[in-house]
Amino acid sequence: MKNFNINNLIRENIKSLKPYSSARDEYKDATTAEMIFLDANENPFENGVNRYPDPQQNSVKDVLSKIKNIDKKNILLGNGSDEVLDLIFRAFCEPKEDNVVTLPPTYGMYSVLANLNNIENRKVLLNTDFQPEVAAILNVVDANSKILFLCSPNNPSGNSFTAEKVDYLLTNFKGLVVIDEAYIDFSEQESWLKRMEEFPNLVITQTLSKAYGMAGIRLGVCYASAEIIQILNNIKPPYNINQLTQLRAINRLQNLKEVENEISQLISERNHLKKELEFCVDFIEKVYPTDSNFILIKVDDAAKRYKQLIEYGVVIRNRTNEPLCENCLRISVGISEENEKLLRTLKEIQ
Numbered sequence: 001m002k003n004f005n006i007n008n009l010i011r012e013n014i015k016s017l018k019p020y021s022s023a024r025d026e027y028k029d030a031t032t033a034e035m036i037f038l039d040a041n042e043n044p045f046e047n048g049v050n051r052y053p054d055p056q057q058n059s060v061k062d063v064l065s066k067i068k069n070i071d072k073k074n075i076l077l078g079n080g081s082d083e084v085l086d087l088i089f090r091a092f093c094e095p096k097e098d099n100v101v102t103l104p105p106t107y108g109m110y111s112v113l114a115n116l117n118n119i120e121n122r123k124v125l126l127n128t129d130f131q132p133e134v135a136a137i138l139n140v141v142d143a144n145s146k147i148l149f150l151c152s153p154n155n156p157s158g159n160s161f162t163a164e165k166v167d168y169l170l171t172n173f174k175g176l177v178v179i180d181e182a183y184i185d186f187s188e189q190e191s192w193l194k195r196m197e198e199f200p201n202l203v204i205t206q207t208l209s210k211a212y213g214m215a216g217i218r219l220g221v222c223y224a225s226a227e228i229i230q231i232l233n234n235i236k237p238p239y240n241i242n243q244l245t246q247l248r249a250i251n252r253l254q255n256l257k258e259v260e261n262e263i264s265q266l267i268s269e270r271n272h273l274k275k276e277l278e279f280c281v282d283f284i285e286k287v288y289p290t291d292s293n294f295i296l297i298k299v300d301d302a303a304k305r306y307k308q309l310i311e312y313g314v315v316i317r318n319r320t321n322e323p324l325c326e327n328c329l330r331i332s333v334g335i336s337e338e339n340e341k342l343l344r345t346l347k348e349i350q
Helices: 058-068 080-092 109-116 134-140 163-172 192-198 226-235 243-253 256-280 302-311 336-348
Strands: 075-078 099-102 120-123 145-151 176-180 202-207 220-223 284-287 294-299 328-332
Touching: 058 075, 058 243, 075 080, 075 226, 080 109, 080 145, 080 176, 080 202, 080 220, 080 226, 099 109, 109 120, 134 163, 145 163, 163 176, 192 202, 256 284, 256 294, 256 336, 302 328, 302 336
Parallel strands: 099 120, 099 145, 145 176, 176 202
Antiparallel strands: 075 220, 202 220, 284 294, 294 328
């Protein structure tokens, strides 16, 4: 977007905010082993976690920077992607005044966070192919439209948005465009990280919860311009990523071959599962295209089939109450044994 000025989007109180300065922010030289640290009111008895963690998670960012080919100044880490999204709301959306735009069916936390922050959420349904209606989106925005959320690959539909539509929205939406790439590692499409320098209003969120198998440590990642990252850094809690999470994340990120092998297996299982669902179960009416680690299917009676699967010990998600998802079930791709049990069960129930 031309003539984009981030200062026009920041809340006035955030502009004048003096960030909290933690003890570890004020003294950053961790290489001097002989130093005695009496500055942070910590318990001095060493047990591995008695000291506060690095508030900027530099070691994790160093690894991510090399993997993603993105400068550290363009990276923010959050306690899950949900914290990252909440920080974006709090930095740029004035309660009771501003609005955001979401595209249902989509990730439910966007609406939850809008309500939590007292921000109007203007919803524009995706079309029947689960693609953005570009004209309709730009028709609902006004001077107070601060953020547009694009979940691609989308949850719960599983598909990626076309590059042409996203490009047009990035160029013409005057606020921030947040592209949620939680499932990007399972997609054939490239991440928008490769084009981040083209769009100063682009914010990308990713996570270690899906492809990296680290849902239990709660680590979300935000990529954006240095100016946007600095604003979010100013308002984040000082020690939002604990030491154990940082260590586990580094260990996992340094074992990319293992991660890539798991991704490859999941994609293979996804393709096999999708083929079986399309041809081997009579009550499945449609299997939707997917770029994710899950598959959305339309059945004759979602509530009935969900209950039957529960009785057989198989838990999936009933998405029938989501817009455009009547009688739809969402199935996460498991390991081979789990997928085969699912298929056997679907073929047995009537």
